[in-house]
Amino acid sequence: MWARAVWLAFRSGLGGCQAFSTKANFQVKVEQTSPVTHAPRVIPQGSGPITVEVIEHLERLALVDFGSREAVARLEKAIAFADRLRAVDTDGVEPMESVLEDRCLYLRSDKVAEGNCAEELLQNSHQVVEEYFVAPPGIKNPSNTAE
């Protein structure tokens, strides 16, 4: 009974976020109890402030723009929030690769059934040259499989 209460409070404490393993009997590291609800509070282990190099790296990788200090602060809070997952003891628990893990991967037979819609697709593009898409300038090539 008590264990179930702990479990429910823990779930609500984390804002009901998912990604619990379906196979687990997990344990929670309870450090303190919250003064109001007496629910266990999970202590996040943050890794410190985010450096400028990391921000620049992320901006390059994900093509996002952390324009302001506010945005970076929000990022730090988001990381701290997600860090609370580390409090869960997952020793000996198989990670879930996909929420579809119990589904069968459907195998399609090798028949041609699509394509031949160049005109339609090219309508999406800003610029077109003779049925080729025109790529906007300035994209560097980190591609692995060479042309």
Add this chain to the structure above:
Amino acid sequence: MAAPILRWVGPGKRWALAWVDSSSSHRRVSPNGSASHRMREQRSVAQQSLHTAPKPRKGGHKWAAVVGLEVHAQISSNSKLFSGSQVSFAAPPNSLVSFFDASLPGTLPVLNRRCVEAAVMTGLALNCHINKKSLFDRKHYFYADLPAGYQITQQRLPIAVRGSLTYGVFVGNKRSHMATKTVRIKQIQLEQDSGKSLHDDLRSQTLIDLNRAGVGLLEMVLEPDLSCGEEAATVVRELQLILQALGTSKANMAEGQLRVDANISVHQPGEPLGIRTEVKNLNSIRFLARAIDHEIQRQISELESGGVILNETRSFDHRLGCTVPMRDKEGKQDYRFMPEPNLPPLVLYDTASLPVGVEPQQVINIDQIRDTLPELPRVTRERLVREYGMLPEHSFTLLNEVGLLQFFQSVMKETRAEPKKVTSWVLNVLLGYLKQHNLAVNESPITPSALAGLLDLLDSKAISSSAAKEVFEELWKGKAKTAAQIVSEKQLELMQDQEALEQLCQATMEGHPQVVTDMKTGNPKAINKLIGLVRKATLNRADPAVIKNILERLSA
């Protein structure tokens, strides 16, 4: 498992020390004792650590090169890996593109069964362990020919792992002896191909054609067990033959169905592995070998003069014959791998674990695929050696030249001549002529029937072997005459009249008494001169060996 080759690299002179691993045991024979064993353990160490080059060595020149290959083969299928658009080499731009390939929102990947079968067949042919469960991941990077911004691949748990490929190398200075070596296959994975980008430098823009985007690829990662360009070329050729025999890929490098990248580093035996560079843009086997050898040399020269090797990507410029740095990659690329959320794990079965009551179309049985594998090149070669008694080297040549095996088998079918004769004529004479005139087998002016006819005449001793060569020359002109016709036209038939021949010999001997005396004193040149004279007298229609016998008998 392979043992490394130590290469002696000095100005102009190269020889390779090779030794053969007889089985898959872990026994390693090394001229340096324990050094190569350390090398093997250190192979698993990431090669990206910064390595301060040793001071330039003037004396010791022994360098070991380490080459690892990554091969991408386009799967031969009707439709793409995750969508139903067609796979075809030449088609109007963007005409073979589905909504999923163009990465329009709301589309989902659907796995093509044929691609999975191709991966399993290839894995089995390369002695891999097939993972009954494999997973798909997303590899993120931005480029115009990758509309989704990520490629679906199998990074965490690929479909096949831990395989091996045996290949043959010529050993020794005269390349007279063939030894087999093995390269380990780290893994085989299914992944999507990207589209094609065409750079229009005139208007500084890039044109994108997505016909190729989403085509299924087999990526085969080979462990760095190779040590020179020739080995790499042989391995790639063998892979091509295997893929073509299986039908899983056409593996034509010129058409981009087979792409190879090489990772190359050098180090002194006994020391840690050196920094590696990656060489890309290799679109033929010949360039592959040259690029690798050049890069090895470049690294050695660089290190010997006290420089350092940068962990960079280079491209091979075949006109200059050297590798040049590609545009810098701005540090190590972070692909932010994540599981592909739209695809469950891929589960394969064998006969023992086949689920009951499931539609067969939805189930892939590894055992069934193994039982229906076609004959692999290695087995074909063994069969040729067994059936026709040819040397292993010959079987390699027969398979390596496109179309030569079929030619050989056609000739064998139509001729009475011995296999050894046929082998010799096909590999030495025909192939020699083809190479000299830079022709492919299917461009040969001599058909298998024509050659079979010639060999029949030779076999029945109707003509001498020198006459046969003449006939071959005539046939080469391709004027649609048969060997028999040429023989009668040029009167090349062997003299069948023994008596007439004896009379000729007698007459020649009487006409050249001095030479006869020389011959009797045992001078070999003398008898050859007489043979030559008799042959001229017979208008080349007598077998020199027969003439020699008669002369020796008459002079006794």
